[in-house]
Amino acid sequence: MAESSTGYITNFQVYTGREGTGEKGLAHRVVMDLATPYYGSHLSIFMDNFYSGVELFEEMKGHGLDACGTVRANRKGLPKDKMLTKQAALDKHKHKFRVAQKNDLTFCVWQDTKVVMVLSNYHDPTEKGSVRRRRQGGTQTAVVVPACLSDYQKYMKGVDLLDQMIGYYQFQHRSKKWWRRLFFFFLAAGCYNAYVAARCAGGNTFKYKSGYKDWLEDLAQELVTPVTARSAHQCSSGPVGATSEHDCEKIFEKRKVCRECALSRSGTDVCARATVYGCRQCNEALHVECFGKHVRRHHLH
Structure with a gap:
């Protein structure tokens, strides 16, 4: 379950198989489990x-939850009126629609490129969008x-946004x-949740205007810095840590090209990457x- 505008994960459940004997169906149980805190x-x-589904939406209404979503034509409890069937919609002109209501449920059939059927337990059937x-x-x-259909299109994107952002920068x-697959998924999801929280808390002062990638790179740098630059055991064969002459710290507000990467990749087609860290004494990225x-x-010099 994710917030619609940001993709922030609010609840989740790992599927581990059928639970108990009174389960009304996987989809029904999962929705009610995730919605319980609300x-x-x-x-x-x-x-x-x-x-x-009709039964699910009625139960959610009873628990003080508003629900809306596309619905399959073969779900139990949908209207049997011939004018509200999928075939009837196909016979109509494009973008025409019909609406029916029963108690708190509103059902809509709309002809787009293909037939779209929407069910809601809180929308006014006469309201338009x-x-x-x-x-x-x-x-x-x-x-x-x-x-109900315009709200569905507007708000049904939170989970897709989350999957999109995690998919860009997966842990390979x-x-x-x-x-391990679960572990790295939750690690990626936790990183994105932290980014959304930081962006909301920072408001207009949030400095990562360029997006999630720069924030994720800096997060990784912050996580490894105490190990590699401060606390690493110094020996001749291992990585060299901070010394009295050199300190590796975050010293730049804007990212600059790494000096060592630029030297090692000089004359090649590989571009040196940028960073906000550097040597304080030498003032080099x-x-x-x-x-x-x-x-x-x-x-050596």
Whole structure:
């Protein structure tokens, strides 16, 4: 479960198989388990057609939860009216829709490129919204639709955003052990959650305007700096730590090209990477892992 605008994970569950004998279905149980902390809050929860169902939405309404999502045509409890079937929608003009209501449930059938069916337990069936659709020639126009459908399109993106951001910078550690995949996923998810929290807390003063990548690189640098630059055991064959003549610290606000990377990659097609760390005494940008080379080079001189 993720917040819709940021992708921040608010709750999760690892599937470990069927639980108990009274389970109403995997989708039903998972939604109710994840939503349990929010009972009575009237939080709006959006989901795709794998989870949506009449029985689920009625139960969520009873627990003080608002729910909306696309729904499959074969779900139990949907209207049997011929004018509200998937085939009837196919016979209509594009972007036409029909709406039905039963108690607190609102059901909508809308003809887009394909038929879209939406179920909600809190939307007013007479309320309208709009969505953007592309017409011939590439122009976009606003199309009037029921409010439940426009809200679904607007808010059903939190989990997709999370998967997108984690997918950009995955930890590429192959292993035959199943738990490692979970471990690195949760590590990546924790990093992204921390970024969202820092961005929200920082407001206009948040310095990582360029995005998640720079923040993630600096987070990695902060995590390894005490080990490589301060606490590493010094020996002739190992990495060189801080000395009385050189200290590796975060000294730049803007990222600068690492001096040692630039020297080692000079004359090649490989670009040197930037960092905010460096040697305070020499005022040179250096990656933490390049700091030992810098110290040794100066000792040789």
